[in-house]
Amino acid sequence: MEIKLKEMTIRELATGYVDNMEDGVVAYSGKLDVRPAYQREFVYKDKQRDSVIDSVRKNYPLNVMYWVDNGNDQYEILDGQQRTISICQFVNGYFSINDRQFDSLETDEQEQILNYQLQVYVCSNGTDSEKLEWFRTINIAGEKLSEQELRNATYRGPWLTEAKKHFSKNNNPAQAIADKYITAKWNRQEGLETVLSWISNGKIESYMNMHQSDLNDNELWLYFQSVIMWVKTLFPKYRREMKSVNWGILYNKYKDNFYDANELENKISKLMQDSEVENKKGIYEYVFDNDQKHLNLRQFDDNIKRTVYERQNGICPMCRGTENENKHWPYEEMEGDHDIPWSKGGQTTEQNCVMLCRKHNREKSDK
Ligand SMILES: [Zn+2]
Structure with a gap:
């Protein structure tokens, strides 16, 4: 160079x-x-x-x-x-x-x-x-x-020209079908960046490098339409949280499985009404893999933990029968645990809070 x-x-x-x-x-x-x-x-x-x-x-x-x-x-x-x-x-x-x-x-x-x-x-x-x-x-x-503008300056060619027509001109065709499902400043190439990260599972540069001299962007454009069609079919009821879900990543993982749209809607509606769920957009991932980490479930606040800590006098109930049986743990070394877990209907209330030592809280949440 x-x-x-x-x-x-x-x-x-x-x-x-x-x-x-x-x-x-x-x-x-x-x-x-x-x-x-x-x-x-x-x-x-x-x-x-x-x-x-x-x-x-x-x-x-x-x-x-x-x-x-x-x-x-x-x-x-x-x-x-x-x-x-x-x-x-x-x-x-x-x-x-x-x-x-x-x-x-x-x-x-x-x-x-x-x-x-x-x-x-x-x-x-x-x-x-x-x-x-x-x-x-x-x-x-x-x-x-932006990162994507830099990539566009690098991987020039007929493929990019076509891809920009679909994904980056103002009022572009991608925006027309998917504006509600993507958060992007399209003219700053963020829409293009998003779909590229979906189709390449995050390897945008190698995808652009591989397709640089393709005469069109049909693969990308068809892929994108499939993702959006899939979302609209599985989740016909629109909610604003759907604008910030990483749909392509879910599509890549779950597109070949069978799902019933009514069943999904029932689950989603219930979770949307659950104030224990703090990350509402995570619901759309949760319904596929049932992993609670997407939901950002409510944690006990300091006031509740402090109250329960005093009531327990700093003793961890799970330490009973171990060498720490009568140990009074410092407040900082204890954590709030849901006695009845969220999955069984337990709420984040004082009545449902037990203070455990760190070791036992970890053990319990691993189960
Ligand atoms: Zn303990």
């Missing part, structure tokens, strides 16, 4: 600046993709924008910018997008500063701006993993790209 310093003037950069909103922004005589379509929104505040122009007018240096060389004299901005847009917009009359547009500046003032030297580092000929590593490193200092 090569990283070369390219010096250019604002005149060169701002030539041919075109802003087509969602369809992209180009500069540098059309050879620079300033905002690779759908990658991110322009979020600079006026104040930041103005201070970029102020620095230029005073001939102060701006931070270096980073481009990726995509071959055939075509480039893409990796870092410096917002500075570039600020500069190009000012020079092209999109906004004024102190009521002065670029056109109304004196000729020598205009020339000073147009001749201002920019420093751009251009990366070319890198392998994908080299590029990704480089992107990650410079991303620490620059305007932050």
